Amino acid sequence: MHRILAPLAAAGLIVTAGCSGGGDEGPPSSDGDSEETATVEEAEETPAADSTDTMDGTVFAEFTGDAAAGETVFSQCRACHVVDPGVNRTGPTLHNIVGAEAGQIDGFNYTDANANSGIVWTPEKLFQYLERPQRIIPGTRMAFAGLSDPQDRADLIAYLEANSE
Ligand code: HEC
Known part of the structure; x- marks a missing residue:
C-alpha cells in the first residue's frame, strides 16, 4: 500500500511546489521547471484541410450509407440546421453541403x-x-461533440447527399 501511494504523494508535492513559485515570495529558484510544464499541455494538432484521418481509424469508403437511417441521425443536427435551400438557423443550411x-x-x-x-x-x-468537429475546426461555433459511430456518420452523409442536387 505505502509503496503505491508514496510516488503519488511525491508527485503532489512537486505540483504544489511548482504552483507556489513567483509572486512576491522571491526569485524563482530554478529554470528547470519550464520544460516540464510545456509537456503537460497536450498539443493536439489540427489535421490539414485535405487530411481525412479519423481518430477511430475508420475510412468512409468502408461503409455503405443509408439515407433513411441518416434522416434519423439528422435529428441530432436539426436543433441548428435544416436542409431546406436558403434557410439558415443557428447553423447554415446543409442543403448542397456535400x-x-x-x-x-x-x-x-x-x-x-x-x-x-x-x-x-x-x-x-x-x-x-462529424466524428469531432472541434478537432477539425478549432474555434468553431458549432456546439456539437460529434458522432462516434462511423455507421451513423456514413448514414448521415448519405442523407445530406440525397438533399443536395
Ligand atoms: C448547437 C447547434 C449545432 C448543432 C447541433 C450542429 N451544428 Fe453544424 N454548425 C453549427 C454552427 C453555428 C455552424 C457554423 C460554425 C462556425 O461558423 O464556426 C455549423 C457548421 C456546420 C458545418 C460547416 C458548414 C459550412 O458551410 O462550412 C457543417 C458541415 C455542419 N455544421 C454539419 C452539422 C451536422 C451534420 C450536424 C449534426 C450531426 C450538426 N452540424 C450539428 C451549429 C450546429
Whole structure:
C-alpha cells in the first residue's frame, strides 16, 4: 500500500511546489521547471484541410450509407440546421453541403475559423469532421461533440447527399 501511494504523494508535492513559485515570495529558484510544464499541455494538432484521418481509424469508403437511417441521425443536427435551400438557423443550411467549400453558404455569418478553414466538404472530409468537429475546426461555433459511430456518420452523409442536387 505505502509503496503505491508514496510516488503519488511525491508527485503532489512537486505540483504544489511548482504552483507556489513567483509572486512576491522571491526569485524563482530554478529554470528547470519550464520544460516540464510545456509537456503537460497536450498539443493536439489540427489535421490539414485535405487530411481525412479519423481518430477511430475508420475510412468512409468502408461503409455503405443509408439515407433513411441518416434522416434519423439528422435529428441530432436539426436543433441548428435544416436542409431546406436558403434557410439558415443557428447553423447554415446543409442543403448542397456535400462538395461545397466551407464557409460559403449565402447569408450565414461564420466564424473565421470555419470560413478560413480551407476545407472542401467531400464525403470523406465530412466523415472526419462529424466524428469531432472541434478537432477539425478549432474555434468553431458549432456546439456539437460529434458522432462516434462511423455507421451513423456514413448514414448521415448519405442523407445530406440525397438533399443536395
Ligand atoms: C448547437 C447547434 C449545432 C448543432 C447541433 C450542429 N451544428 Fe453544424 N454548425 C453549427 C454552427 C453555428 C455552424 C457554423 C460554425 C462556425 O461558423 O464556426 C455549423 C457548421 C456546420 C458545418 C460547416 C458548414 C459550412 O458551410 O462550412 C457543417 C458541415 C455542419 N455544421 C454539419 C452539422 C451536422 C451534420 C450536424 C449534426 C450531426 C450538426 N452540424 C450539428 C451549429 C450546429
